[in-house]
Amino acid sequence: MNREQLITLISEKLKLIRTEKAFTQDQMSDLLGLSKKTLVQIEKGRILAGWTTTVAVCTLCRDSTILQHELGGEPLEVVDLIANNGTLQPKDKTMGGYIWxxxxxxxxxxxxxxxxxxxxxxxxxxxxxxxxxxxxxxxxxxxxxxxxx
The missing domain is CATH 3.30.720 (Signal recognition particle alu RNA binding heterodimer, srp9/1)
Known part of the structure; x- marks a missing residue:
């Protein structure tokens, strides 16, 4: 799967994901930082979501069974693979927690x-x-x- 395929898939499934999460269009557009008009356009198949919106959906709705089924598991892993050209990065290294x-x-x-x-x-x-x-x-x-x- 590549970036364009993921964008298309998320765009096509956005209404189902929103419904599964029991969000209204107002709630979902607010969550994703979109206007309601843009959300409606995506849900009706008139436009595609952008990469940022696609990543936001995969991040904020990562527990969606629809997303997990469509992507064969963890949505963030797919985003990470695409964003890093197919190579998963190691777990995030921290400074060890000596401050804060x-x-x-x-x-x-x-x-x-x-x-x-x-x-x-x-x-x-x-x-x-x-x-x-x-x-x-x-x-x-x-x-x-x-x-x-």
Whole structure:
């Protein structure tokens, strides 16, 4: 799949994705930063979504079963592959959390941290690569527990 094919696919499925997520046209256009008129034009097949809109749909609606079915799994992986010419980049490396982060737990080379400003959580490996990042404390703790098994 290439960029144009992904844009076409997202454009064709946008109304289904919006309906699946139970968004009104006003809500979806606001979420994507589009005018309602532009959203309607895309949904009616009169114009194609742009690359930025396509990436936003894949990012913000990544849990859509329609997207996952159409793309054969994780939408962001497809976007990443296309954006990086078919080569997946390694996990994001961080500075290790010496500024703005407090360690909640450390074990087995992994660290569960919380940002002292935004209050979001992340888990880093022993090389400071981010494994997960979330605002949901429960999700972070569940991921932490899985690493400890």
């Amino acid at each position: 982060w407090k360690n909640i737990h450390e074990h087995g080379g992994f660290r569960l941290q919380q940002n002292i400003i935004s209050l979001h959580f992340r888990i880093l490996d022993d090389n400071n690569f981010r494994l997960i990042s979330t605002f949901d404390e429960q999700v972070a703790k569940q991921a932490w527990e899985k690493l400890q098994m």
